[in-house]
Amino acid sequence: MPVFWLVIVVLALAAVGYILGRSRALNSAGGDIRRLHSLPSYYGWNAALKVIIPALLLLVVWLLAQPFYVNSVVSKMIPQAEISEGSSRGLVMAEVRRTANGLDSIAAAGLIDDDATRNLRVDTTDVTKLLKDAGQVVTSGITQPVLAAAQHYRIMKASGDLIMSIAVVAFALAGLLWGVRESHFDFRARNVVEQVVKALLIAAASIAVLTTVGIVFSLIFNTWEFFRLYPAADFYTLFEWAPSFSGRGGASSLGILPLLWGTFYISLVALIVAVPVGLFAAIYLSEYASPTVRGFAKPMLELLAGIPTIVYGLFALLTVGPMLLTVFGDDGLGWMQGGRAVMTAGITMGIMLIPFVSSLSDDIINSVPQSMRDGSYGLGATKSETIKQVVLPAALPGIIGAVLLAASRAIGETMIVVLGAGAAARLSLNPFEAMTTVTAKIVSQLTGDSDFASPEALVAFALGMNLFILTLALNVLALYIVRKYREQYE
Structure with missing residues (x-):
């Protein structure tokens, strides 16, 4: 299930939780709002937040962790002979991901049968031509190890997305049952909701810091990868800027x-x-x-x-x-x-x-x-x-x-x-x-x-x-x- 529709499902379940939590709290008080510890809306928001927060938190963590896991597994499939001089395993993995995304695109466009994209014996020359004709970025002819790694990458990504969808919906349903079950007239819903809102405000205030940290680490890792391929002394001392896209490790x-x-x-x-x-x-x-x-x-x-x-x-x-x-x-x-x-x-x-x-x-x-x-x-x-x-x-x-x-x-x-x-x-x-x-x-x-x-x-x-x-x-x-x-x- 696409992430967009997954979020819509979670929000729909949260709306259901709000209605059920509010009505169950009123029913437990015999319809007398004065017997409730908190206003009825707090019971509804308690149930809704217990649906949204665990499910979306799992979704975010999964989306961040899955690429690292898939990349680590697929990168082990790439033989050392495939990594040419001036390149690295990380750069070959970038080519694998582009190939996998290209296979998804041409399969969605009907240019190739989906079963053919999973066939390990498919002709790499034909696949390269199809990707180039479809406007996909292909730096060179796709080799058989890269194609095999790309096919395995697609399978793992699709399986991971399916498991993620099931897990997120399960977390949302569990949160719904939890929130509705807590909706009793003596439950301190206001205290819980206000503590959750306070935590959300702290998280929102931390976004700027976390974003800065993410940008810095992204720059550091890719800069380190660059200096593994190109001498830092030349980068900071040469008085000439003349890049040459003649191939990996080209004279630039x-x-x-x-x-x-x-x-x-x-x-x-x-x-x-x-x-x-x-x-x-x-x-x-x-x-x-x-x-x-x-x-x-x-x-x-x-x-x-x-x-x-x-x-x-x-x-x-x-x-x-x-x-x-x-x-x-x-x-x-x-x-x-x-x-x-x-x-x-x-x-x-x-x-x-x-x-x-x-x-x-x-x-x-x-x-x-x-x-x-x-x-x-x-x-x-x-x-x-x-x-x-x-x-x-x-x-x-x-x-x-x-x-x-x-x-x-x-x-x-x-x-x-x-x-x-x-x-x-x-x-x-x-x-x-x-x-x-x-x-x-x-x-x-x-x-x-x-x-x-x-x-x-x-x-x-x-x-x-x-x-x-x-x-x-x-x-x-x-x-x-x-x-x-x-x-x-x-």
Whole structure:
């Protein structure tokens, strides 16, 4: 049974449990609600929660554990001879899973009989052709061991899904009987339900932490797999980015330095545009603008934050690039050879970041106590002197936070870079040349008809890991600066 319908069945049983639990509690009290320890709805929710929580918890655990078990069993079927130089058992297993998913797709489409997909003597050449014709990602000709492993993978997965469906429904029914049986007038249903709700709130609060931990471990494992196939020293010291999808372990130069330089350079240009404009806009809106002007200007400025980045990318490609080319191109100063350049992406990204800086800075400046301004005016300072010497220093921690948010947003931007800066990985100080960033290369390495069982695909995880560490370092540095300055005004 598909997971969606399994969840629907559990929710339906929970609704039945709510009705039965509520009615049974009222019947046990002879219809007199005053004899009940808790309100009738608590008895219904007690039964419903005892259906939902065990069943869905089992479902989640099963969905997480089954792939690990199936992979461990199937991976033992792969002979060592199948693992070529520059590859690993994990990468071959990725090919097995893609083959199994492809067999499911072509069987569902009627391109091959389901019995044929289970036949160990089926011609691997015919299966490879069918998968390619159906648009499935097949890196090379499927070998007999990979096909056998894929067939066993499909059988184990189907059996596991069937057992999971039976077990989840059984848990839901057991929870239904348990909850209904507890529905007696002297049962403390309110206490139980409130404790369960408290536990659910704690679990919801833990999702962010668990998600972060999951992302980090995913990056670490795949980065480790990459460094098993590609030397870490070359990755961090080479000044060339030249991936080659010629096969497993192909001769590629995967140096991160050109990508880091492009990321920093474009982000720097964006911050040079966004920080002054955004900060000055925030100062004007909070200190000089009338309520009417502020009520109109601030929402209009914040509309920029809602524009999709692909629109900014098109704006860079069709407007900013040609404008710069007319001034700095061959018809002007001759510094710019094409519309895609660091300046194109940086200026466009800076425009996108203006609302992040201005809106947050405006809120922080407005939160500075009016008594500090009044004290400055009382000492004879002018409005501009008060802003420069009192308001801005007091708001500095928040402004640093706004700049940090803008920097993190700039480092993680992709579409503006792809459309505005080009795809050239180079080390250059010329802002009128095309460059690229780490995020753009992550996208390019994981899209298209690429060999996913290769360092050229796994390098995307190593790039993502370095980007994560870079962003984390920026946050730690900003936190240190914020705490240092905050102590002066508390």
